[in-house]
Amino acid sequence: xxxxxxxxxxxxxxxxxxxxxxxxxxxxxxxxxxxxxxxxxxxxxxxxxxxxxxxxxxxxxxxxxxxxxxxxxxxxxxxxxxxxxxxxxxxxxxxxxxxxxxxxxxxxxxxxxxxxxxxxxxxxxxxxxxxxxxxxxxxxxxxxxxxxxxxxxxxxxxxxxxxxxxxxxxxxxxxxxxxxxxxxxxxxxxxxxxxxxxxxxxxxxxxxxxxxxxxxxxxxxxxxxxxxxxxxxxxxxxxxxxxxxxxxxxxxxxxxxxxxxxxxxxxxxxxxxxxxxxxxxxxxxxxxxxxxxxxxxxxxxxxxxxxxxxxxxxxxxxxxxxxxxxxxxxxxxxxxxxxxxxxxxxxxxxxxxxxxxxxxxxxxxxxxxxxxxxxxxxxx
Amino acid sequence: xxxxxxxxxxxxxxxxxxxxxxxxxxxxxxxxxxxxxxxxxxxxxxxxxxxxxxxxxxxxxxxxxxxxxxxxxxxxxxxxxxxxxxxxxxxxxxxxxxxxxxxxxxxxxxxxxxxxxxxxxxxxxxxxxxxxxxxxxxxxxxxxxxxxxxxxxxxxxxxxxxxxxxxxxxxxxxxxxxxxxxxxxxxxxxxxxxxxxxxxxxxxxxxxxxxxxxxxxxxxxxxxxxxxxxxxxxxxxxxxxxxxxxxxxxxxxxxxxxxxxxxxxxxxxxxxxxxxxxxxxxxxxxxxxxxxxxxxxxxxxxxxxxxxxxxxxxxxxxxxxxxxxxxxxxxxxxxxxxxxxxxxxxxxxxxxxxx
Numbered sequence: 001x002x003x004x005x006x007x008x009x010x011x012x013x014x015x016x017x018x019x020x021x022x023x024x025x026x027x028x029x030x031x032x033x034x035x036x037x038x039x040x041x042x043x044x045x046x047x048x049x050x051x052x053x054x055x056x057x058x059x060x061x062x063x064x065x066x067x068x069x070x071x072x073x074x075x076x077x078x079x080x081x082x083x084x085x086x087x088x089x090x091x092x093x094x095x096x097x098x099x100x101x102x103x104x105x106x107x108x109x110x111x112x113x114x115x116x117x118x119x120x121x122x123x124x125x126x127x128x129x130x131x132x133x134x135x136x137x138x139x140x141x142x143x144x145x146x147x148x149x150x151x152x153x154x155x156x157x158x159x160x161x162x163x164x165x166x167x168x169x170x171x172x173x174x175x176x177x178x179x180x181x182x183x184x185x186x187x188x189x190x191x192x193x194x195x196x197x198x199x200x201x202x203x204x205x206x207x208x209x210x211x212x213x214x215x216x217x218x219x220x221x222x223x224x225x226x227x228x229x230x231x232x233x234x235x236x237x238x239x240x241x242x243x244x245x246x247x248x249x250x251x252x253x254x255x256x257x258x259x260x261x262x263x264x265x266x267x268x269x270x271x272x273x274x275x276x277x278x279x280x281x282x283x284x285x286x287x288x289x290x291x292x293x294x295x296x297x298x299x300x301x302x303x304x305x306x307x308x309x310x311x312x313x314x315x316x317x318x319x320x321x322x323x324x325x326x327x328x329x330x331x332x333x334x335x336x337x338x339x340x341x342x343x344x345x346x347x348x349x350x351x352x353x354x355x356x357x358x359x360x361x362x363x364x365x366x367x368x369x370x371x372x373x374x375x376x377x378x379x380x
Numbered sequence: 381x382x383x384x385x386x387x388x389x390x391x392x393x394x395x396x397x398x399x400x401x402x403x404x405x406x407x408x409x410x411x412x413x414x415x416x417x418x419x420x421x422x423x424x425x426x427x428x429x430x431x432x433x434x435x436x437x438x439x440x441x442x443x444x445x446x447x448x449x450x451x452x453x454x455x456x457x458x459x460x461x462x463x464x465x466x467x468x469x470x471x472x473x474x475x476x477x478x479x480x481x482x483x484x485x486x487x488x489x490x491x492x493x494x495x496x497x498x499x500x501x502x503x504x505x506x507x508x509x510x511x512x513x514x515x516x517x518x519x520x521x522x523x524x525x526x527x528x529x530x531x532x533x534x535x536x537x538x539x540x541x542x543x544x545x546x547x548x549x550x551x552x553x554x555x556x557x558x559x560x561x562x563x564x565x566x567x568x569x570x571x572x573x574x575x576x577x578x579x580x581x582x583x584x585x586x587x588x589x590x591x592x593x594x595x596x597x598x599x600x601x602x603x604x605x606x607x608x609x610x611x612x613x614x615x616x617x618x619x620x621x622x623x624x625x626x627x628x629x630x631x632x633x634x635x636x637x638x639x640x641x642x643x644x645x646x647x648x649x650x651x652x653x654x655x656x657x658x659x660x661x662x663x664x665x666x667x668x669x670x671x672x673x674x675x676x677x678x679x680x681x682x683x684x685x686x687x688x689x690x691x692x693x694x695x696x697x698x699x700x701x702x703x704x705x706x707x708x709x710x711x712x713x714x715x716x717x718x719x720x721x722x723x724x725x726x727x728x729x730x731x732x733x734x735x
Contacts, residue, residue, distance in 0.1 A: 016448045019486040022495045028647055029502035032510060036646040042447060049450040056400065057450070075642055082638060083522075087529040089537045121400065122393035122461050201396070320658075325496065355396035371645045 005300055006346060010339035012050035014329035020046055021328045037071060038064030040370070047335060048118065053344045056121035062113070062363065070363030074371055104134035109365025115198055116358050123355040129197035137186075137193045145182040149175055180222070184214035187283070195291060201355040203294035209286055217282035221275040228271040236263055274309055281305035288342065296347020303341045311337055385469040390451070392425050392433050395459025402428050405454075405462055407473060410437050421473065423454070425462045434460035438474065445479035446471075448486075506643075515635045519628060524573020524595075527631065531595035535579070538599075546580035548602050553580055556605060559615050559691075560598070566688040567626060574625060578618070580605075588703075592621035594630035608702070612695030616686040620696065623681025629674040637667055671716040679723055683730040693731050700724040 024039035041064050048058035081099070085092035108129050115127035152175035160168035188211050195207040243257050281303050288301030315330035384407065392403035403425050410420040415437035424435040434456045444453035451463040452470045464470050471480065546553065560578045574596040581599055583589070588604040598621045608614065624630065644659050683693040704720035718726075 012448065015488045019488050019492055020448065022492055022499065023482070023486045025647070026495050026499050026502065029499055029506060032506065032514070033643050033646045042445075045445075045447050046450075049447060056398070059453075071646070078642070079518075079638060082634070083526060083530075086634065087526055087533045089533050092533075121398040123396065123398045201398070351397075351399040353398035357396070371642065 004345050005343040006054050008339040008342040008344065009052045010050055010332070010335045011052060012046060012332050012335065014332045017046060017332055018328040034068065035064075037068035040064075040067055047331075051335075051339060054346060054350050056350060059119045059122075060117055061119060061124075062117040062366075066363045067367065070365075070367030071370070073364060074367040078371070100139070101135075104138045105131050106365040106368045107138060108134045109361070110369040111194065111197075111365075113361050113363055113366040116361055119355075120200060121350060121353060123201040123353040124358060126199040126201070126356065126358065127197055128199065129193055133193060137189045141186050141189060145178075145186060149179055149182070152178060180218060181215060184218040185211055188214045191283075191287060195287070200293060201353045203353060206292050206294075207287060208290045208292070213286040214283065217279045217286075220282060221279040224275045224278055225271045228267065232267040232271070236260065236267070240264070273313075274305065277309040277312070278305040281308055293347075295352060298345045298347070300343035300345065301341060303338065307337065384472050388464050388466050388469045388473065390462055390464030390466065392427070392463075393461040394433070395461075401433070403433060403462060404428075405464070405470075405473075407438075415439060423456075423473075425456070425460060434458055443474050443477070443479075446483040511636060511639055514639050515632050518635045518639075519631050522631065527573060528575060528595040531593040531597040534593050535597065535599075538581070542585055543581040543583045545582065546602055547582050548580055548605060552605060555611075556580075556600065556614055556618075559611055560618050563615060563619055563622060563685055563689045566685055567622060570626060571628060576622070576625070590617055590621050592624040592630070594625065594628065594634075596625050598622065598625070608699060610695065610698065612686070612692040613699050614695070615689065615691035616682045616693055616696035617699060618682075619685035619689075620678045620682030622685060623678035624674070627674070627677060627681065629678065633667070633671060633674070636670065637663075640667070668716055672718045675717050676723070676726060679727060680730045683727060684734065687731075687734050693734065694727075697724045697727045697731075700727070 020042055024035070024042060027035040028039050041060065041062055044060040044062075048060045051058050081092075081095060084095060108127075108131055111129060112127045115125040118125045152171055156168045156171035156175060159171055188209070191209075192207050195205050198205050239260055243260055246257070282305070284303055285301045288299040292298045311334055315333065318326045319330050386406070388405040390403055390405060391400050393400060404427075406424045406426060407421045408424070410417075410422045412418075414420075414422060417437070417439050421438040422435065423438055423441060425433045427433055436456045436458070440457050442455040444455070446452055446467070449465075449467075451465050452467060452474075453461060453463045454470075454474070455461050557578055560576075564576055576596040576598070579597060579599045580602065582602045584603075586601055586603070588601060588607040590598065590600040590604055592598045598618060600618075604617075605614070608617075640663050641660075644663065679696060682696055686695060687693040700720040700723045704724070707720075717723075
């Protein structure tokens with residue numbers, strides 16, 4: 001089985017990418033942001049073009065002009081929206097609700113645009129997700145989950161005062177369990193919506209991951225948080241309590257106390273940041289290892305949370321210390337790591353993908369997701 | 381023409397298909413019937429057996445922008461794609477264009493050091509001058525009706541959320557209104573469409589306070605008039621708020637924060653996620669320093685206006701001395717306003733500079 005796995009390969013290098021990146025930046029600055037549309041295309045093209053599997057690469061086909069038009073419309077709408085919010089607060093609130101309802105539509109348009117502008121081995125991707133489902137996945141489910149937890153929490157507080165502490169504890173525990181289940185369930189809905197609606201030409205992707213592994217990843221990540229906080233509590237809990245009682249007694253904190261607060265911040269950092277990477281690495285692996293592409297193709301992934309965390313952290317330190325100049329190196333390093341730990345098990349031969357004639361689609365949703373910093377890229 | 385390479389080796393894909401075949405690109409002079417441009421080349425794509433996969437005049441072929449060492453790609457009108465790693469040969473055949481110049485600019489070369497420096501200078505110039513120009517342009521575009529509406533909308537929100545009708549008696553209100561009316565004729569360069577009006581509100585959460593809206597509405601809390609009934613203090617503080625209106629500080633801050641947000645968001649793809657956070661946080665700190673600069677400018681304006689209208693400009697100083705005694709000082713770099721002690725000291729300078 002393993003002998004059939006064809007590894008992904010990232011052929012870009014930091015030197016080459018640095019030249020493209022700095023020219024992107026310079027022209028964007030000179031044109032007060034206008035060139036950023038072309039810079040986006042060159043960035044995507046560079047990373048797509050350099051990603052190979054089975055001797056074939058990806059490509060990105062959007063033009064700078066398309067993206068610029070989308071961005072100009074979104075920026076104009078953003079400015080008008082902010083002015084209305086300042087001038088006519090009531091209408092502004094109605095608009096805010098309208099924007100919320102439009103959010104799933106914009107996300108679907110962004111995914112559609114991005115998919116159709118991307119290709120592998122001369123065949124374009126496509127996206128067939130519909131607004132109705134997106135509305136459920138991106139709006140209804142999160143809002144519903146929030147309400148459910150709020151009601152359970154409120155119910156627990158209410159029960160503590162009226163019925164008795166036992167009922168309150170049970171309701172509180174249910175709230176905690178629901179909280180643990182809800183996040184992985186919604187995350188799975190989002191991933192399934194994205195992957196199952198993507199196509200390479202006419203071939204569909206299918207994610208066969210039940211909710212179990214998502215819950216498992218959330219539990220592992222939480223265990224890390226709890227373990228770190230417990231160990232931290234044992235180590236610095238005593239001095240911390242002493243410090244707070246000092247503060248209440250009105251004693252000014254000295255340098256030792258300041259150091260303690262610093263350690264407290266560090267503790268939260270150590271508790272939560274690795275947890276994010278543990279969750280992401282486990283989810284990435286399980287999704288790749290259980291996703292198929294019509295034609296008998298399947299995928300593999302074996303990233304480790306430890307390596308991802310190390311690369312992300314050391315990248316950040318290097319980038320900050322070099323005032324951003326090593327960013328291209330950092331980006332290439334991450335792309336190489338991800339490609340090296342991703343594989344394809346080809347089914348039928350790679351020559352048999354077939355594309356479809358596609359309608360043109362505007363870059364509106366894409367521009368919106370760029371400006372809001374949302375990530376709707378290919379699930380690769 | 382004869383200097384062009386005879387053929388280029390590469391790969392071809394049929395339209396809408398991932399089928400990859402080894403292919404050769406050949407070219408010949410175009411026939412008159414084939415193209416409107418007489419010096420056009422006719423490109424043929426052939427497979428290894430010499431079967432023609434597709435062909436078209438070069439002027440009708442879509443040539444991809446080159447990037448890095450990645451294969452050059454040609455798309456024929458019928459959708460057939462030819463790609464090759466032979467950059468030199470294909471470059472000679474398709475010729476120079478803006479995209480190949482861009483590609484050359486991006487090559488790793490000592491010139492890039494100059495680009496890095498130019499980027500740093502560029503960021504500084506945009507921050508120092510470019511933003512002001514963009515903001516001035518946006519303000520110039522904003523119709524005065526809209527600015528007046530911002531005042532109305534904001535007042536409606538404030539009345540709804542945190543303000544009650546004033547409890548001051550009519551005489552006291554009339555006295556402060558007289559001071560306001562005395563100041564108005566002494567303002568120079570009032571922006572178009574500005575409609576100055578003074579409103580009194582009871583805002584228990586805000587203490588002794590006053591603020592201005594971009595269209596010319598100045599609001600003063602009851603607590604202010606109760607704590608600082610002195611007419612010199614009232615005149616210079618009203619002058620300070622009028623300064624915010626005349627110098628358009630509100631609109632400038634609104635547009636500036638929007639512009640910076642958009643610029644950072646547009647460049648985010650080129651900075652990376654962590655750095656974007658740092659830039660956005662840094663921008664918040666810088667916008668605070670911007671807001672503090674506006675407060676100082678309004679102080680100076682208020683001192684001058686009070687002086688021109690015949691009040692003692694030291695009134696503003698009395699106010700800040702009192703405030704710093706009562707409330708202490710928050711950390712300066714985290715605040716929208718400079719420290720009261722510092723402002724009181726600066727006011728001495730403004731008073732000395734008065735004609």
